[in-house]
Amino acid sequence: MKVSDIGEQGLLKVIQQFCPSDVIGDDAAVLITKPEQSLVVTTDVLVDNVHFSEITTSPEDVGWRAVAANLSDLAAMGASPLGITVGLALPGDIEVDWVERLYCGMTECLQQYNDNASIVGGDLVRAPVITISITAFGQAHPQNIIRRNTARVGDAIIVTGVHGASRAGLELLLHPEIAENINEADKQTLIKAHQRPQPRLDILPIRKDINFSQISGMDSSDGLADAVLQICRASNVGAVLEWQKIPVPKVFQNWLTPIQTLEYVLYGGEDFELVLCLPYVEAEILVQEFGKNAAIIGTITSNLNVVVHDDKKEIPDQVLTLDRGFQHFNI
Amino acid sequence: MKVSDIGEQGLLKVIQQFCPSDVIGDDAAVLITKPEQSLVVTTDVLVDNVHFSEITTSPEDVGWRAVAANLSDLAAMGASPLGITVGLALPGDIEVDWVERLYCGMTECLQQYNDNASIVGGDLVRAPVITISITAFGQAHPQNIIRRNTARVGDAIIVTGVHGASRAGLELLLHPEIAENINEADKQTLIKAHQRPQPRLDILPIRKDINFSQISGMDSSDGLADAVLQICRASNVGAVLEWQKIPVPKVFQNWLTPIQTLEYVLYGGEDFELVLCLPYVEAEILVQEFGKNAAIIGTITSNLNVVVHDDKKEIPDQVLTLDRGFQHFNI
Numbered sequence: 001m002k003v004s005d006i007g008e009q010g011l012l013k014v015i016q017q018f019c020p021s022d023v024i025g026d027d028a029a030v031l032i033t034k035p036e037q038s039l040v041v042t043t044d045v046l047v048d049n050v051h052f053s054e055i056t057t058s059p060e061d062v063g064w065r066a067v068a069a070n071l072s073d074l075a076a077m078g079a080s081p082l083g084i085t086v087g088l089a090l091p092g093d094i095e096v097d098w099v100e101r102l103y104c105g106m107t108e109c110l111q112q113y114n115d116n117a118s119i120v121g122g123d124l125v126r127a128p129v130i131t132i133s134i135t136a137f138g139q140a141h142p143q144n145i146i147r148r149n150t151a152r153v154g155d156a157i158i159v160t161g162v163h164g165a166s167r168a169g170l171e172l173l174l175h176p177e178i179a180e181n182i183n184e185a186d187k188q189t190l191i192k193a194h195q196r197p198q199p200r201l202d203i204l205p206i207r208k209d210i211n212f213s214q215i216s217g218m219d220s221s222d223g224l225a226d227a228v229l230q231i232c233r234a235s236n237v238g239a240v241l242e243w244q245k246i247p248v249p250k251v252f253q254n255w256l257t258p259i260q261t262l263e264y265v266l267y268g269g270e271d272f273e274l275v276l277c278l279p280y281v282e283a284e285i286l287v288q289e290f291g292k293n294a295a296i297i298g299t300i301t302s303n304l305n306v307v308v309h310d311d312k313k314e315i316p317d318q319v320l321t322l323d324r325g326f327q328h329f330n331i
Numbered sequence: 332m333k334v335s336d337i338g339e340q341g342l343l344k345v346i347q348q349f350c351p352s353d354v355i356g357d358d359a360a361v362l363i364t365k366p367e368q369s370l371v372v373t374t375d376v377l378v379d380n381v382h383f384s385e386i387t388t389s390p391e392d393v394g395w396r397a398v399a400a401n402l403s404d405l406a407a408m409g410a411s412p413l414g415i416t417v418g419l420a421l422p423g424d425i426e427v428d429w430v431e432r433l434y435c436g437m438t439e440c441l442q443q444y445n446d447n448a449s450i451v452g453g454d455l456v457r458a459p460v461i462t463i464s465i466t467a468f469g470q471a472h473p474q475n476i477i478r479r480n481t482a483r484v485g486d487a488i489i490v491t492g493v494h495g496a497s498r499a500g501l502e503l504l505l506h507p508e509i510a511e512n513i514n515e516a517d518k519q520t521l522i523k524a525h526q527r528p529q530p531r532l533d534i535l536p537i538r539k540d541i542n543f544s545q546i547s548g549m550d551s552s553d554g555l556a557d558a559v560l561q562i563c564r565a566s567n568v569g570a571v572l573e574w575q576k577i578p579v580p581k582v583f584q585n586w587l588t589p590i591q592t593l594e595y596v597l598y599g600g601e602d603f604e605l606v607l608c609l610p611y612v613e614a615e616i617l618v619q620e621f622g623k624n625a626a627i628i629g630t631i632t633s634n635l636n637v638v639v640h641d642d643k644k645e646i647p648d649q650v651l652t653l654d655r656g657f658q659h660f661n662i
Contacts, residue, residue, distance in 0.1 A: 009653060026478055027404035027549050028373035028469070035366055041451065042359035043466060045418040047458040073358040087376040087418070087464040120372065123464075127378040133418040133454075133464030135374060138359070148357055218358050322340060 003099065004092030008124060014096060018103040019119050029120035031082055037139040040079035044069045048130035056173040059098045061195040062132070063105025065270075069221060070136035071113065071199035072272040076219035078146040079138030080204055081117040084110065086134055089127035102132075113201050144207065146276070150216040151235035155300040156283035160200045160274045161293040162247045163224045164261065167268025169194030186251040193249075197272040206289045210282075217276035225266040225320045227275040228298075228306050233322075235277075241298035243310035258314040266308070266320070334430065335423030339455060345427060349434040350450045360451035362413055368470040371410035375400045379461035387504040390429045392526040393463070394436025396601075400552060401467035402444065402530035403603040407550035409477040410469030411535055412448040415441065417465055420458035433463075444532050475538065477607070481547040482566035486631040487614035491531045491605045492624040493578045494555045495592065498599025500525030517582040524580075528603040537620045541613075548607035556597040556651045558606040559629075559637050564653075566608075572629035574641035589645040597639070597651070 003011055033039055044066065046052060052062045067084065074081055086106065090099070103119070110117050169190040172179050179187050200219070207215075216235065220227040224246070228239050243262075252261050277300055278286065287294045306320040334342055364370055375397065377383060383393045398415065405412050417437065421430070434450070441448050500521040503510050510518050531550075538546075547566065551558040555577070559570050574593075583592050608631055609617065618625045637651040 026480075027407040028371045028410065028467075030408070030471075030473075030476060031370040031372060033364055033370055039362040039364055039370060039468070040359045041362060041414075041416055041466075041468065043416040043418045043452060043454045043464070045420050045454045045456045045458075045462070045464060047420050047456055047462075050457055076358040077361070079359065083372075085372055085374040085466055087374045087466075089376050089378050089462055121374055123374045123376045125376045125378055126381055127376075127460060127462060129459050131376075131378075131420055131458060131462045131464075133374070133376060133462075133466075135372075135416055135418075135464075135466035136359075137370070137372065140361075142361075145361060 001096045002092060003090060003094050003096055006096060011096065011099065011124060014100055015103055015124070018107050029083070029085065031120060031137060033082065033139050036141065038142050038145065040074060040077050040138040040140055040145070041135065042070055042073035043133065043135045044073070046132045056170060057195065059101035060105035060108070063102040064109040064196055066132050066134050067106045067109040068197045068199050068272060070134050071109070071201060072219045072221055074136055074138035075199050075201045075203060076146060076217060076274055077138070077140060078144045078203065078207065079140035080201070081110070081113055082137045082139055083117050083120040084134050084136045086119055086122035086132065088122065089125045089131040091128060091130070092126060094130065146215050146217050148216060148218050148231050149234035150214060151231050151237055151277040151300050153237055153300055153302045154279070155277040156280045156296045157228065157239060157241070157298040157300060158276050158283050158287055158294060158296050159220070159224065159247065160203070160276070160290050161271070162249050163220065163271050163273065164252065164264035164268050165190050165193035165249050166197060166270040167264040168249065168252070182251050182255050190249065190251070194270070197270060199272050200274045203274060206286065210285060210289070212278060212282050212286070215276050215278045217274055220271050220273045220275050221269060223267045223269040224275065226269070226322065229320055229322050231275065231277060232304070232306055236304070238301040238303040239298050239306045240301055241306070241308045243308055243315055244312055245295055245297045247293045247295050262315050332427045333423060334421060334425045334427055337427060342427065342430065342455060345431055346434055346455070349438050360414070360416065362451060362468060364413070364470050367472065369473050369476065371405060371408050371469040371471055371476070372466065373401055373404035374464065374466045375404070377463045387501060388526065390432035391436035391439070394433040395440040395527055397463050397465050398437045398440040399528045399530050399603060401465050402440070402532060403550045403552055405467055405469035406530050406532045406534060407477060407548065407605055408469070408471065409475045409534065409538065410471035411532070412441070412444055413468040413470055414448050414451040415465050415467045417450055417453035417463065419453065420456045420462040422459060422461070423457060425461065477546050477548050479547060479549050479562050480565035481545060482562050482568055482608040482631050484568055484631055484633045485610070486608040487611045487627045488559065488570060488572070488629040488631060489607050489614050489618055489625060489627050490551070490555065490578065491534070491607070491621050492602070493580050494551060494602050494604065495583065495595035495599050496521050496524035496580050497528060497601040498595040499580065499583070513582050513586050521580065521582070525601070528601060530603050531605045534605060537617065541616060541620070543609060543613050543617070546607050546609045548605055551602050551604045551606050552600060554598045554600040555606065557600070557653065560651055560653050562606065562608060563635070563637055567635070569632045569634040570629050570637045571632055572637070572639045574639055574646055575643055576626055576628045578624050578626050593646050
């Protein structure tokens with residue numbers, strides 16, 4: 001059954017199963033924010049064959065990833081999710097089943113974090129190419145908001161988990177033949193990292209328990225290099241990253257060359273980890289709370305460059321630039 | 332100069348001119364809602380050659396109309412605008428000038444209502460077709476929110492202005508030859524109604540001065556027939572509309588046949604007026620406040636049909652159905 005067979009009203013009925021009944025049917029959705037909390041808002045647009053493809057991503061995974069990208073932006077701001085709106089543009093010959101599975105994936109991702117965060121509205125239009133625009137709303141106490149432009153010289157730079165896994169998973173989906181030298185469990189872990197990335201909303205309860213003086217940062221959705229560069233540019237500082245300290249999937253060691261590892265880890269993107277800058281004493285506490293894949297990977301410097309240094313000389317020392325990351329219009 | 336010539340970072344710099352400087356550069360935007368106000372959220376997606384086309388719409392007008400559609404949804408909920416996010420998907424060979432003019436139009440539309448309502452964030456991605464996804468945020472006191480599902484039998488149905496003007500303007504742009512029998516000023520008024528529709532946010536100050544017990548309603552963006560039908564369906568009521576009481580542009584009288592007028596007025600869409608239901612006494616006050624193009628056009632009934640009745644028999648009496656309105660996947 002195609003979307004064009006049941007029309008807009010028919011498709012709306014299918015989609016409304018995934019929305020709480022009290023938010024359906026008006027021109028706009030109504031949300032209640034807690035008093036004294038600020039509203040935090042983020043938008044991501046995903047386009048078929050640019051950000052996802054049938055070859056590597058099921059409709060459920062497309063939905064999950066679209067929501068995860070937005071929730072990751074909320075996590076990076078220190079905000080807890082309230083809900084999302086979904087603007088869906090699609091051709092009439094798409095299967096209704098595809099749309100239903102898309103919303104299943106979105107709902108699955110939303111529900112793991114907060115029972116109250118749900119799909120509160122959206123728009124449904126005809127278009128020659130599938131385009132999914134999600135806007136997510138969250139709330140945060142104004143003093144808990146994490147910004148990019150407040151990193152200070154001497155801050156430790158921490159990551160909340162491994163980098164490069166999502167990119168490796170994508171490569172395994174696109175070129176299954178490269179999996180020859182790795183075992184099935186490792187392969188599935190990497191593929192899952194690509195298809196079902198986990199936004200790091202677990203920073204919120206940690207911060208509730210421990211009083212951190214100041215955290216700056218962002219998520220690493222466009223790559224670890226991009227995140228560090230953006231923080232440094234916004235804060236007018238630089239950074240030194242210690243290559244050996246950056247957590248990478250163990251399987252990379254015997255599978256990838258150092259240069260491939262560098263490519264995946266620094267420029268792969270879509271790992272949806274957080275890159276945070278804060279004083280060393282507090283950074284050490286936070287890394288412990290985040291668990292074994294979190295680490296202090298470098299230091300903020302007054303020199304404006306972002307430099308990667310390798311004690312073991314497996315990779316050449318280098319200065320990072322924004323040009324190498326995922327640039328939407330240069331490819 | 333094409334978008335692909337300056338890349339994402341270059342295009343971001345162009346767009347950031349249109350955003351307040353304090354909202355730039357983080358993963359998400361932070362907004363402050365007034366205490367005791369609810370957050371009202373709405374999303375609209377516009378696709379090139381589906382919702383707009385180069386032939387009829389300048390980039391400034393595309394921007395204006397996209398924002399107007401969202402602000403109209405806020406007006407229909409009784410909410411005042413706080414800001415918007417813009418998800419823009421576009422091919423690399425679009426002129427940078429086109430994008431800049433798009434944002435000019437969006438900003439122009441936003442600025443007429445509220446100095447503080449601005450573009451607070453968004454996303455910029457590559458896609459084979461231009462797609463503009465706008466999410467607008469507003470705020471309203473919970474008791475002032477206008478919903479679709481609270482129309483009551485005996486309520487007067489009012490419109491805040493003429494219907495059919497936007498559709499007539501579109502026809503004049505697509506088929507300039509049909510303008511032969513009307514004067515230039517009328518022609519320009521109709522074209523402007525299509526290119527620069529005015530969201531009826533003027534309901535807000537009116538309601539502040541007068542204490543209305545209850546208003547239900549929505550905007551007429553998908554046509555007057557659709558609005559009345561949606562309200563009736565949501566409220567489990569019907570309606571009788573008096574054809575002669577529905578305000579239409581004067582120029583229609585000697586220019587269009589009664590059946591063409593019916594088509595434009597009931598099904599044309601995009602007039603962005605409000606269709607409101609409330610007790611007769613209060614409806615009369617509200618119509619006076621809205622000015623000469625507002626009118627009481629009918630009554631809510633317990634019979635579930637929506638009937639259009641013409642005293643003068645220019646058009647046949649008829650029962651309206653949702654099928655005739657703009658259905659995104661049936662065309």
